[in-house]
Amino acid sequence: MSVDVAGPERYNTEKLAELEKHIDNQVVDRTYQLDANLALLRLYQYQPSRINLNKLLRLLVKALMQLPSRDFQTCLYLVPDHVQAEEAVANLVMLARHLESCRFKDFWAAVEIQRELLNSVPGFYDAVRSYSVQVLTTTFQRISKTTLSELLKLDGMGLDTLVSAKCKSAGWSIAPETSGSVIILPKTEENHPKAKQSKDTKHIGLNQVMKMAAI
Template sequence: MSSATSEWVTPPTRPELIENLVSGVDRYNPSNVSILEDYLYHQIRSQEYDCLANLAILKLYQFNGDLYNPDVVINILVKALTSVPFPDFNLSVALLDDRPPAANLDEPDPLPALLPRLTVLHSLLQQCRFPVFWELYRSDDLESLRDNYTVEVVGFEDAIREVVVRAVKATFQRIRVARLASYLSLDESEVPAYVEKLGWKVDSGVVEIPPNPDNQIESSVVQENIKLPQLTKVISHAISAA
């Protein structure tokens, strides 16, 4: 198991109480949903993230419709956006049943209106269409998402920039400052200081990204060894076929 996968399964910031809930049969106990929801809000305030704990909430909502809280679901999806290219968002959406409006809600459910927009945002990140992502995210159509949800998620925009950095690091050796600025939704003047923290360099308007296993093109040589008896059979077969 790679270190990235290991941290995805068991984040180092996960408390022992949550570890016991997520790893055991207690994750199906509806009386524990408030503990998991409190943990989600801790993640929102602290810039931590625990996908499996959040999926446990959605599973409890599946089994217990009366527990359903649309604000919690939206917060889970917002946090999952920051995990691209991991499959967290799709895993979360897969646990959302088609359900009639919850009778226990005092106000209209915001999820049906926001889910398609969140799905589009996720697709744009997956497709590395970062300038379009920022344009949509900052549009009037998503004002309610920003004002009611992402504003509460500490470091949300920086976490999206980390998604961008992962994609750029895996794709480029050199990229123009102007292009990278559009990907990060930063002014060009802010890019040098930002990439310096990453250990990247800027030279004549171009950002230089250090070599890594993903952005290096290496030729591979495939060598096949054919023994003489095998070659003789091939030649004999070719002669007989002619």
């Protein structure tokens, strides 16, 4: 269920309570409405004394779950500096930077500082792993299960289930010569770039080659 924030309604301070409740609804229902969340942040800008830090943090977590979109940075831009200096917000920004920079091991090493908040938002870790898999698929042609486990903070049956699902739906496969320890990822333009032919040499004919050879 979405909230109408079209036109002048987005600046109606009487909608603040409704928009805050909508944050909780998005968390429970696993939905997401960026325009409503931005409307809430703008109302907080106009009435900083009414900022609810708990609602704000949950809003930012939902935005972070949208990676690789820039929603988190878009939302953060509307958060006043003094609120960004709050420890809980600053910690969340640090985690976001780890993810945005693809420092996945650093993210998992630091996640404990916001464990309670992140655990309160269903689907957060699944969203992070989904984003991580997108990045890894465009980066690697092959990856060991050990490395994948470390980057996704997933092992045992959880890791096996993910790999099996990707083999069925995303073109992953197991390198047969590795006894299941290495995963082959599908070729993409990013992880398997084609050699580009130089414009200067593309149309060089036999006569030109002969002339250059004679120099």
